[in-house]
Amino acid sequence: xxxxxxxKYFIVDSHMHYWNAAPDNWVxxxxxxxxxxxxxxxxxxxxxxxxxxWTIEHFQKYxxxxxxxxxxxxxxxxxxxxxxxxxxxxxxxxxxTTERNALMGEKHPGKFIYNTRFDxxxxxxxxxxxxxxxxxxxSKGVKLYTAEWNNGSRGYKLSDPGAYRFLEAAQELGIKNIxxxxxxxxxxxxxxxxxxxxxxxxxxxxxxxNFIVEHVGLPRIEDxxxxxxxxxxxxAGLSVVIGGLMYARPKFFAKVMGELLxxxxxxxxxxxxxxxxxxxxxxxxxxxxxxYPSDEFSDYPRLGTAGKxxxxxxxxxxxxxxxxxxxxxxxxxxxxxxxxxDAVLVED
Amino acid sequence: xxxxxxGSPALADGRGAPGGGGPRSGGPGVTPRTxxxxxxxxxxxxxPRASALLSALETVRDPELDEPITSLGFVASAxxxxxxxxxxxxxxxxxxxxxxxxxxMVADAYDAVSALPGVRKTQVLLEDHFASDxxxxxxxxxxxxxxxxxxxxxxxxxxxxxxxxxxAVMAGTDQVCxxxxxxxxxxxxxxxxxxxxxxPSRPLRRLRERRGELGxxxxxxxxxxxxxxxxxxxxxxxAALHLRRAQVTRISIEANGGICRGMLRHRYDSVGxxxxxxx
Numbered sequence: 001x002x003x004x005x006x007x008k009y010f011i012v013d014s015h016m017h018y019w020n021a022a023p024d025n026w027v028x029x030x031x032x033x034x035x036x037x038x039x040x041x042x043x044x045x046x047x048x049x050x051x052x053x054w055t056i057e058h059f060q061k062y063x064x065x066x067x068x069x070x071x072x073x074x075x076x077x078x079x080x081x082x083x084x085x086x087x088x089x090x091x092x093x094x095x096x097t098t099e100r101n102a103l104m105g106e107k108h109p110g111k112f113i114y115n116t117r118f119d120x121x122x123x124x125x126x127x128x129x130x131x132x133x134x135x136x137x138x139s140k141g142v143k144l145y146t147a148e149w150n151n152g153s154r155g156y157k158l159s160d161p162g163a164y165r166f167l168e169a170a171q172e173l174g175i176k177n178i179x180x181x182x183x184x185x186x187x188x189x190x191x192x193x194x195x196x197x198x199x200x201x202x203x204x205x206x207x208x209x210n211f212i213v214e215h216v217g218l219p220r221i222e223d224x225x226x227x228x229x230x231x232x233x234x235x236a237g238l239s240v241v242i243g244g245l246m247y248a249r250p251k252f253f254a255k256v257m258g259e260l261l262x263x264x265x266x267x268x269x270x271x272x273x274x275x276x277x278x279x280x281x282x283x284x285x286x287x288x289x290x291x292y293p294s295d296e297f298s299d300y301p302r303l304g305t306a307g308k309x310x311x312x313x314x315x316x317x318x319x320x321x322x323x324x325x326x327x328x329x330x331x332x333x334x335x336x337x338x339x340x341x342d343a344v345l346v347e348d
Numbered sequence: 349x350x351x352x353x354x355g356s357p358a359l360a361d362g363r364g365a366p367g368g369g370g371p372r373s374g375g376p377g378v379t380p381r382t383x384x385x386x387x388x389x390x391x392x393x394x395x396p397r398a399s400a401l402l403s404a405l406e407t408v409r410d411p412e413l414d415e416p417i418t419s420l421g422f423v424a425s426a427x428x429x430x431x432x433x434x435x436x437x438x439x440x441x442x443x444x445x446x447x448x449x450x451x452x453m454v455a456d457a458y459d460a461v462s463a464l465p466g467v468r469k470t471q472v473l474l475e476d477h478f479a480s481d482x483x484x485x486x487x488x489x490x491x492x493x494x495x496x497x498x499x500x501x502x503x504x505x506x507x508x509x510x511x512x513x514x515x516a517v518m519a520g521t522d523q524v525c526x527x528x529x530x531x532x533x534x535x536x537x538x539x540x541x542x543x544x545x546x547x548p549s550r551p552l553r554r555l556r557e558r559r560g561e562l563g564x565x566x567x568x569x570x571x572x573x574x575x576x577x578x579x580x581x582x583x584x585x586x587a588a589l590h591l592r593r594a595q596v597t598r599i600s601i602e603a604n605g606g607i608c609r610g611m612l613r614h615r616y617d618s619v620g621x622x623x624x625x626x627x
Contacts, residue, residue: 040444046611219603221604225596
């Protein structure tokens with residue numbers, strides 16, 4: 001919960017992690033990838049305020065106590081959604097698995113939601129694992145990292161027939177939310193790994209699933225925005241947008257926010273700190289205080305208190321059926337969080 | 349001699365792009381690289397100066413960010429010996445930057461440097477990247493992207509490059525049109541303008557160059573606002589949406605560039621050759 005100027009904000013951190021990327025978890029022979037990956041994440045942290053930077057050793061492996069303090073005690077978060085990232089080709093026990101998240105989360109009832117994952121290249125055994133994970137952890141969402149390496153393959157498309165099989169199975173199991181993260185390597189390598197058109201197909205073919213495109217498709221914001229206007233069940237995950245731009249590039253942040261508010265709308269944007277890349281505290285506080293820096297942005301939609309409340313928590317609460325106490329709810333005339341029909345269709 | 353991977357004129361997409369098929373993109377104003385290569389370029393005379401080397405590298409762009417690799421800070425070092433042996437070291441913001449774009453930058457740098465008069469041998473080395481070996485080896489052997497990433501790619505990178513040139517055309521359209529709109533022009537009026545109607549500016553020159561590289565009309569009489577795929581004038585009812593897309597494309601590229609710069613700074617505390625702050 002965050003309170004400012006008499007307004008109370010219910011905070012759902014819809015995209016965060018609890019990883020172990022220390023050398024003790026590096027796969028033999030793949031050390032350079034394991035190191036390269038966490039170094040790359042660490043460089044992202046460099047885009048946040050200097051006083052929030054961690055040493056690489058701390059960044060590689062933070063403790064349960066660190067997480068509880070950074071996210072809940074200091075970070076204002078009410079409920080956090082664990083997004084797993086397996087990367088077992090590089091990390092022996094995985095980078096940040098559903099099991100690791102749940103082992104920790106079970107000690108703190110009510111604080112966490114455990115998303116799981118699947119990889120269509122895992123075939124039938126993968127389907128079975130998905131079924132078991134949903135049963136065991138009560139997952140309502142999955143995090144898909146399409147550029148993950150798997151047995152020599154450098155990624156997949158969500159529109160592949162194998163992926164559809166998993167999406168169908170996930171839906172039958174009660175999964176509602178598909179978080180997708182595009183990454184830099186995807187097979188075949190001559191294609192644009194960040195292309196979001198496969199999500200466009202899925203969103204049309206699975207209208208009852210919600211597709212939350214993490215990092216708003218960065219670095220393909222334009223393709224994401226255009227797709228999101230046409231697909232009512234596509235949402236913009238703001239992880240990296242706030243963390244990577246709000247402090248380091250405030251002018252670009254204002255422009256990107258303006259574009260997202262125009263194309264996607266405040267009902268369909270969800271806050272995610274991407275912890276441990278960035279701590280939520282400065283992101284939540286900065287976002288509540290945020291406004292366009294000058295008149296240069298007067299053509300963009302405004303973002304008021306109600307919109308910030310939706311983005312920081314109410315939209316994600318709706319996607320995950322999280323109960324929100326009355327004191328945090330919006331007044332009746334402030335719209336419905338996560339409403340699918342709010343995308344601004346641009347017509348002439 | 350031109351590279352197997354690189355010699356294709358396949359940037360024009362063939363749809364409504366008459367006269368397309370110019371030299372591959374390596375940057376505007378680059379001497380055509382058709383007659384030089386290792387061991388083939390002129391050997392008489394002296395090795396090029398460091399400034400010539402830098403100028404050559406300034407013509408190489410990050411295809412995704414549409415900006416010279418020099419100003420982005422991607423050139424860690426560049427030197428040429430008295431005998432004409434050039435060595436260029438490139439660096440990127442992360443270990444996992446997309447291998448296809450990385451390959452294009454290394455290959456383009458190789459072409460630009462080896463085309464310089466007086467360069468006898470060229471070596472371009474990408475440092476600290478997960479695919480450094482495949483890329484450096486592939487470019488040195490002139491074996492093309494498909495061969496360099498054996499089994500992982502099915503075609504060369506011309507289509508990818510063309511896709512990103514089209515994004516650059518969209519972004520450039522916003523750069524040229526924004527001041528006109530700010531000056532009170534309505535979108536419908538912009539459709540009537542030709543490139544020759546717009547006062548000369550750096551963004552206009554750049555837009556023309558990108559359109560030229562794609563084989564799209566770029567002369568004085570060509571319409572200002574065109575579809576970057578078909579090359580046709582945008583219709584009146586499509587104008588507002590087209591300009592909105594141009595704007596978000598520009599913002600996306602610029603924001604992406606901002607993140608890349610920030611991460612490069614975190615990764616390396618040295619300034620690259622020819623590095624410039626973003627504008």
